[in-house]
Amino acid sequence: xxxxxxxxxxxxxxxxxxxxxxxxxxxxxxxxxxxxxxxxxxxxxxxxxxxxxxxxxxxxxxxxxxxxxxxxxxxxxxxxxxxxxxxxxxxxxxxxxxxxxxxxxxxxxxxxxxxxxxxxxxxxxxxxxxxxxxxxxxxxxxxxxxxxxxxxxxxxxxxxxxxxxxxxx
Amino acid sequence: xxxxxxxxxxxxxxxxxxxxxxxxxxxxxxxxxxxxxxxxxxxxxxxxxxxxxxxxxxxxxxxxxxxxxxxxxxxxxxxxxxxxxxxxxxxxxxxxxxxxxxxxxxxxxxxxxxxxxxxxxxxxxxxxxxxxxxxxxxxxxxxxxxxxxxxxxxxxxxxxxxxxxxxxx
Numbered sequence: 001x002x003x004x005x006x007x008x009x010x011x012x013x014x015x016x017x018x019x020x021x022x023x024x025x026x027x028x029x030x031x032x033x034x035x036x037x038x039x040x041x042x043x044x045x046x047x048x049x050x051x052x053x054x055x056x057x058x059x060x061x062x063x064x065x066x067x068x069x070x071x072x073x074x075x076x077x078x079x080x081x082x083x084x085x086x087x088x089x090x091x092x093x094x095x096x097x098x099x100x101x102x103x104x105x106x107x108x109x110x111x112x113x114x115x116x117x118x119x120x121x122x123x124x125x126x127x128x129x130x131x132x133x134x135x136x137x138x139x140x141x142x143x144x145x146x147x148x149x150x151x152x153x154x155x156x157x158x159x160x161x162x163x164x165x166x167x168x169x
Numbered sequence: 170x171x172x173x174x175x176x177x178x179x180x181x182x183x184x185x186x187x188x189x190x191x192x193x194x195x196x197x198x199x200x201x202x203x204x205x206x207x208x209x210x211x212x213x214x215x216x217x218x219x220x221x222x223x224x225x226x227x228x229x230x231x232x233x234x235x236x237x238x239x240x241x242x243x244x245x246x247x248x249x250x251x252x253x254x255x256x257x258x259x260x261x262x263x264x265x266x267x268x269x270x271x272x273x274x275x276x277x278x279x280x281x282x283x284x285x286x287x288x289x290x291x292x293x294x295x296x297x298x299x300x301x302x303x304x305x306x307x308x309x310x311x312x313x314x315x316x317x318x319x320x321x322x323x324x325x326x327x328x329x330x331x332x333x334x335x336x337x338x
């Protein structure tokens with residue numbers, strides 16, 4: 001996947017952060033349910049359930065909970081799994097690559113996107129690039145208006161705090 | 170991808186054929202435009218253009234032409250590429266895994282599916298398994314009514330005839 005280049009400014013959202021933690025720990029936090037749940041949702045939202053079948057075609061499922069207690073399931077399918085480097089998944093496919101239905105009512109995100117997390121060594125830390133690709137401008141604008149960068153950025157801060165608290169050991 | 174098992178009879182269509190040709194030649198016919206175009210559409214339909222970027226996330230594009238001369242483009246994205254064994258692609262994603270738009274008006278197939286071709290050694294030939302997975306029963310029924318098995322079966326016969334005519338050399 002050409003995820004750090006050939007972005008389409010009308011269809012894609014992307015941001016980059018430099019993190020003073022090794023990419024192996026960030027990868028681990030993204031790929032193990034017990035290490036993902038503590039940071040994946042910006043507080044006061046929480047992630048109350050998570051399933052990960054880490055292979056192309058495998059399930060990536062989370063359940064987010066609003067502060068009021070409402071639950072929002074999200075089901076996706078991994079597309080690329082390159083250990084410590086690149087993780088790509090989409091909610092346009094279900095496990096085993098089955099097409100998902102366009103009407104995603106009840107999920108926290110009601111449009112299709114393909115997301116990637118890319119990790120690269122940078123000094124003593126990691127360059128972290130998050131990208132989401134959409135099928136149309138409306139979905140992209142909706143994702144931007146939901147606060148994609150702020151939300152994923154805050155989740156990353158929570159991830160780093162989780163690592164720094166020594167909880168990955 | 171668990172394509173030969175865990176099929177859902179309401180959502181998936183699949184058939185198996187035994188072919189007296191080595192799987193390497195069948196793979197080659199599926200993965201090179203000049204070897205795909207001659208057999209890919211059951212005559213009198215033809216395949217007048219084809220692009221193949223053979224990697225997960227890569228483009229699989231064909232243009233079919235009806236006997237009346239009408240053209241039907243099809244754009245898909247490869248998901249799994251296991252040489253001589255398994256080829257998986259979907260029209261629910263565009264290249265680089267971008268979600269496709271649900272409204273596929275103008276393409277020859279106006280619903281989403283994920284297809285796989287699996288090749289296994291069987292005696293001196295090959296066990297050939299073709300599977301298509303859908304997101305809902307309506308799409309599956311529509312694909313069955315279009316003659317999925319007859320169409321793909323006839324294309325396979327054309328493929329075998331193409332090999333036997335010595336045109337892969």
